[in-house]
Amino acid sequence: MAETSDFKAEPPAGIDSIGASSEGASLYELIREDIIEGRLAANERLVVTDLARRHGTSTNPVREALQLLRGEGFVTFVANRGARVRPIDxxxxxxxxxxxxxxxxxxxxxxxxxxxxxxxxxxxxxxxxxxxxxxxxxxxxxxxxxxxxxxxxxxxxxxxxxxxxxxxxxxxxxxxxxxxxxxxxxxxxxxxxxxxxxxxxxxxxxxxxxxxxxxxxxxxxxxxxxxxxxxxxxxx
Amino acid sequence: MAETSDFKAEPPAGIDSIGASSEGASLYELIREDIIEGRLAANERLVVTDLARRHGTSTNPVREALQLLRGEGFVTFVANRGARVRPIDxxxxxxxxxxxxxxxxxxxxxxxxxxxxxxxxxxxxxxxxxxxxxxxxxxxxxxxxxxxxxxxxxxxxxxxxxxxxxxxxxxxxxxxxxxxxxxxxxxxxxxxxxxxxxxxxxxxxxxxxxxxxxxxxxxxxxxxxxxxxxxxxxxx
DNA sequence: ACGCGATAAATCGTACATTGTTTATAGAAA
DNA sequence: TTTCTATAAACAATGTACGATTTATCGCGT
Incomplete structure (x- = not known):
């Protein structure tokens, strides 16, 4: 297919987290995409078990993905209350x-x-x-x-x-x-x-x-x- | 005690990851401190099981901490090979x-x-x-x-x-x-x-x-x- | 209508299984 | 002997399952 890669760029080396990697869209990328594309509402709760079920994995990869996104600033956290989508207002x-x-x-x-x-x-x-x-x-x-x-x-x-x-x-x-x-x-x-x-x-x-x-x-x-x-x- | 808090500042609200929180130095803060203070060498491998043992927890919190630090940019990751201290050169x-x-x-x-x-x-x-x-x-x-x-x-x-x-x-x-x-x-x-x-x-x-x-x-x-x-x- | 307690749900931590990587070792060729 | 390679064993990252603790929800009684 005429893939969109006709202008694909590489993320800066070293920062291995941000940027779409060539093939394997890993979990955190999928979630980030959901945020960017607006499929997840602002301040929406990101329930680990739900995301795990939705993506067909166990909870652990989801948790790590959310922490990564927290570090990137796309997700906010409150202790014992989990993650929310950081609003892009x-x-x-x-x-x-x-x-x-x-x-x-x-x-x-x-x-x-x-x-x-x-x-x-x-x-x-x-x-x-x-x-x-x-x-x-x-x-x-x-x-x-x-x-x-x-x-x-x-x-x-x-x-x-x-x-x-x-x-x-x-x-x-x-x-x-x-x-x-x-x-x-x-x-x-x-x-x-x-x-x-x-x-x-x-x-x-x-x-x-x-x-x-x-x-x-x-x-x-x-x-x-x-x-x-x-x-x-x-x-x- | 004459706590160092005579000039302590709050991290910007919203970014809940960066910045020392008042009391509970959570795991990722401890690890980040180890990097900042130079107790961990540049490019040193961050072995999950070691860190877990050293901090007296199981591996899961360590893994999440490392992902968070990855998002912040203080740690680099390679798939199936784990994390390393990002050198401050x-x-x-x-x-x-x-x-x-x-x-x-x-x-x-x-x-x-x-x-x-x-x-x-x-x-x-x-x-x-x-x-x-x-x-x-x-x-x-x-x-x-x-x-x-x-x-x-x-x-x-x-x-x-x-x-x-x-x-x-x-x-x-x-x-x-x-x-x-x-x-x-x-x-x-x-x-x-x-x-x-x-x-x-x-x-x-x-x-x-x-x-x-x-x-x-x-x-x-x-x-x-x-x-x-x-x-x-x-x-x- | 407003607390209050029981129940449900979700986070957080632990333990374990699996898969992939690294290292050590033994043997063969030079 | 030395070096290279193949192989096995140790090691560590990744994923799964489960129990414990905290938070949220709902119905009850006042």
């Missing part, structure tokens, strides 16, 4: 984007200074896939958008920053599952990516970093507006 | 400080804009403790130094940033266990903290952020020099 998203605005420009700067021709080719390939998609599938657009950034950040010029990006990335996936970017916003993303590639080729690190800063801030603002609008609609 | 430290330079100025800016009189009083209290210590105990000096920063960052104007700081903080503790800041450097820290308090009181957010930026960069450079020197000595 407005504050959560706003905070993530604020961090992105701080981190991504620096990552971009490093990338521009150290990018190989293969890296740039890969960027253009992703960009091609986005244009090919031509706004047809909003979810795929989002996936490709994060893939674009991932290409820039995955070779860890700074391992911690790369790990941060991988966590950030999971949240972005969660957001894109819940909210569709408008056509206008998607057009802006496309345009800014194109600009970015040009700047990368020209070796303009500072300008590229600036652009990314505005790019991330713009996306963040847009997502938050979407979230606010939905909340207002729900309340009204 | 030069790269690790350099990367952490680079992130610090990106994050801490923003955190400082937020703090200056939102600090209460109690916050400032707390800062001055810590500063008083540092001056009282008067370079006598280098380890205590480091602890107080991070405590100073923690006061500024712990009230999570941005929860993810606060979590980042808490992780950052653990690494700093690890570093301070392995390397002593020179007298000159500690004097500089003291001076810069004093400057900072003045800027906070004056509400000079930008200048404070600038100062912190240089402050963190300076500490990072200093620590890395220490590490390099020791490595060179070891090699020579």
């Amino acid at each position: 407005q504050d959560f998203v706003r905070d993530i984007y604020e961090i992105g605005v701080l981190i991504e420009p620096a990552l971009t700067r490093w990338f521009v200074n150290m990018a190989t021709v293969e890296d740039i080719a890969e960027l253009e390939r992703i960009q091609g896939l986005i244009e090919e998609n031509n706004f047809a599938d909003t979810y795929r657009h989002s996936e490709l958008d994060t893939a674009f950034h991932t290409v820039m950040y995955q070779r860890h010029y700074n391992r911690h920053a790369a790990e941060l990006w991988w966590k950030h990335r999971e949240v972005l996936r969660a957001v894109s599952r819940r909210f569709n970017f408008t056509l206008a916003r998607r057009a802006a993303i496309l345009r800014e990516h194109r600009e970015l590639i040009a700047l990368v080729k020209a070796g303009e690190a500072d300008k590229a970093a600036d652009l990314i800063s505005r790019h991330v801030e713009g996306s963040g603002r847009h997502v938050l507006e979407q979230m606010r609008a939905r909340n207002a609609a729900r309340a009204g | 030069q790269d690790f430290v350099r990367d952490i400080y680079e992130i610090g330079v990106l994050i801490e100025p923003a955190l400082t800016r937020w703090f200056v804009n939102m600090a209460t009189v109690e916050d400032i009083a707390e800062l001055e209290r810590i500063q008083g403790l540092i001056e009282e210590n008067n370079f006598a105990d280098t380890y205590r000096h480091s602890e107080l130094d991070t405590a100073f920063h923690t006061v500024m960052y712990q009230r999570h104007y941005n929860r993810h940033a606060a979590e980042l700081w808490w992780k950052h903080r653990e690494v700093l503790r690890a570093v301070s266990r392995r390397f002593n800041f020179t007298l000159a450097r500690r004097a500089a820290i003291l001076r810069e903290h004093r400057e900072l308090i003045a800027l906070v009181k004056a509400g000079e957010a930008d200048k404070a952020a600038d100062l912190i930026s240089r402050h963190v960069e300076g500490s990072g450079r200093h620590v890395l020099e220490q590490m390099r020197a020791r490595n060179a000595a070891r090699a020579g």
Whole structure:
């Protein structure tokens, strides 16, 4: 099949927990996916015995998976009361984007200074896939958008920053599952990516970093507006 | 007793994993402490049965603790081969400080804009403790130094940033266990903290952020020099 | 309607079985 | 003798099953 792996990236080595491994979707990945994809509600209780039954295993692997997710920050724990899904709400998203605005420009700067021709080719390939998609599938657009950034950040010029990006990335996936970017916003993303590639080729690190800063801030603002609008609609 | 809690801070709510809880040092905290304090060597194997015996429990709590530490990034895993201590080496430290330079100025800016009189009083209290210590105990000096920063960052104007700081903080503790800041450097820290308090009181957010930026960069450079020197000595 | 006690449910810890990995050993070839 | 390999035994990670303790739920009596 035309697997989605046409833009699959590897998680930073060392952090073996975050990121989808090639084949064996282990238990914690499945549970994390359930959280990201929104199949589990915010603050929903994660009952070990239920999850064990559902996944056809005993309780022990589930418990370990939940602890791992706790360490990653996707699950909260209370002693003797078990785990709950950590909600991905407005504050959560706003905070993530604020961090992105701080981190991504620096990552971009490093990338521009150290990018190989293969890296740039890969960027253009992703960009091609986005244009090919031509706004047809909003979810795929989002996936490709994060893939674009991932290409820039995955070779860890700074391992911690790369790990941060991988966590950030999971949240972005969660957001894109819940909210569709408008056509206008998607057009802006496309345009800014194109600009970015040009700047990368020209070796303009500072300008590229600036652009990314505005790019991330713009996306963040847009997502938050979407979230606010939905909340207002729900309340009204 | 004169508990060390004269500058104890709370970990950001929500992230229930990182940070020392008041009393019950649970298993994962103990193991993490062993890593931070350097009682476990870099890349050392973490054998579940050994740890269980050593801590007088069965294997299950140990396994969960290791998964939690994996999620936090202090332990690496290989399937069917178990866990190892993630080394806190030069790269690790350099990367952490680079992130610090990106994050801490923003955190400082937020703090200056939102600090209460109690916050400032707390800062001055810590500063008083540092001056009282008067370079006598280098380890205590480091602890107080991070405590100073923690006061500024712990009230999570941005929860993810606060979590980042808490992780950052653990690494700093690890570093301070392995390397002593020179007298000159500690004097500089003291001076810069004093400057900072003045800027906070004056509400000079930008200048404070600038100062912190240089402050963190300076500490990072200093620590890395220490590490390099020791490595060179070891090699020579 | 509001505590209160019994019952149900789920977490947490222990013990054990299974599977895969590492290490030690013995033998064969150079 | 030395080195490489095949094999077996020890070891440790992973998964299962179960008991104990804590928490949640429900019905009863006032």
